[in-house]
Amino acid sequence: MSTPRRTTLRITGDTPRRRGEARGRQARAGITRAWQVYEELFATVAAGNARTLDVPALALRTVRATRAWAPELVAEMEGVAEGAGLPFWTIAALNARTEILAEAGAPRTGECSTLVRVGPRTAGGQCWDWHQELADAWHLQTVNGDAQGFAGITEHGILAKIGVNEAGVGVLFNILGHADDAATGVPVHLVARQVLGTAGSFTEAVALLTGAPVSASTVITVVTPDRAASVELSPGGSAVVAPDDGGLLVRTNHFLDPVLAAAELRGRREPETYDRHRLLTERVRAHDDGPGTGVSGTDVSGAGAPGPDGLGPDVLGPDVLVRLLAAHRDGGAEVCCHAPAEGRLGSRWATLATVALDPAERRLAVHDGGPCSAGPGTWTPLTAPRR
Incomplete structure (x- = not known):
């Protein structure tokens, strides 16, 4: 067997914002594809449980909690959004995917x-x-x-x-x-x-x-x-x-x-x-x-x-x-x-x-x-x- 070629990101930066920008630039295409799947996943799971999600509002609600606990993490996510050319709330939603899926009532069969x-x-x-x-x-x-x-x-x-x-x-x-x-x-x-x-x-x-x-x-x-x-x-x-x-x-x-x-x-x-x-x-x-x-x-x-x-x-x-x-x-x-x-x-x-x-x-x-x-x-x- 040969070693598979999974992408490796090598992220450096002397500030959270710069580290985030480096991540966003390197993974721009992958982040865009991942967001498309997650956007559909959030909607599918919510619909299956007769729920309606305001994903941007939920994502930004977790941002407020994060800013109060560790504001540097918010700065890093802002850098990812800038580097990837995506709205900030989409990056916040990806990082809060577990929490948003909980709001949607997602089943968790087959986890780790x-x-x-x-x-x-x-x-x-x-x-x-x-x-x-x-x-x-x-x-x-x-x-x-x-x-x-x-x-x-x-x-x-x-x-x-x-x-x-x-x-x-x-x-x-x-x-x-x-x-x-x-x-x-x-x-x-x-x-x-x-x-x-x-x-x-x-x-x-x-x-x-x-x-x-x-x-x-x-x-x-x-x-x-x-x-x-x-x-x-x-x-x-x-x-x-x-x-x-x-x-x-x-x-x-x-x-x-x-x-x-x-x-x-x-x-x-x-x-x-x-x-x-x-x-x-x-x-x-x-x-x-x-x-x-x-x-x-x-x-x-x-x-x-x-x-x-x-x-x-x-x-x-x-x-x-x-x-x-x-x-x-x-x-x-x-x-x-x-x-x-x-x-x-x-x-x-x-x-x-x-x-x-x-x-x-x-x-x-x-x-x-x-x-x-x-x-x-x-x-x-x-x-x-x-x-």
């Missing part, structure tokens, strides 16, 4: 799955699942000029998503659902951007996350060379979820904190998130037990030997991750998603990327597609730039 293990070499990764129609609407990136340089993946026009910075602070991303989700607070993608661009430690990252005034729910898993935790964010508050006694964090798309779970939206509507969580936990435990053990639908052959990534059997590097994450519906849960051939916009979910994170090396490896199609030559390495 994350695995992290804390140990002598803390590492992890995830499947990023989203709409098949947006399969070409994301890119790799390195960003320099803020307090911390960082690298990762994100969608066209959105400042950040999954990544790691030069201090070895990494973030992984899973959407949640809360009964009070709306488009009134700081968008969760901008919160992830703030962590990647400014957090110099695990403690700083967690403090930023728990202090963010969000209005839609997500869990951002912070991973550093020696620590990890999932920070659940929602309109009802935040919670920090530690790894289990074996240093393992498994995240899908439901709250683990019991207080926040009391207002769960996604978990009640879409129980497949619990199936994925259960299956992945079983797979990791089978992997830990060594060669020849497994659960129904699990192939852990060779689990006791170091993989091609050279990280050893107890580290969740690319080779181990793909074996654990490559689970399909006939194996008990659809961790690796494949879009149906037919269906309307908003119903065709697919795993668009598989990401492995090594915070000690300030590095990610990104596979374009689901884990079942990953191979030795399909990973693109990215390292966080230093100032």
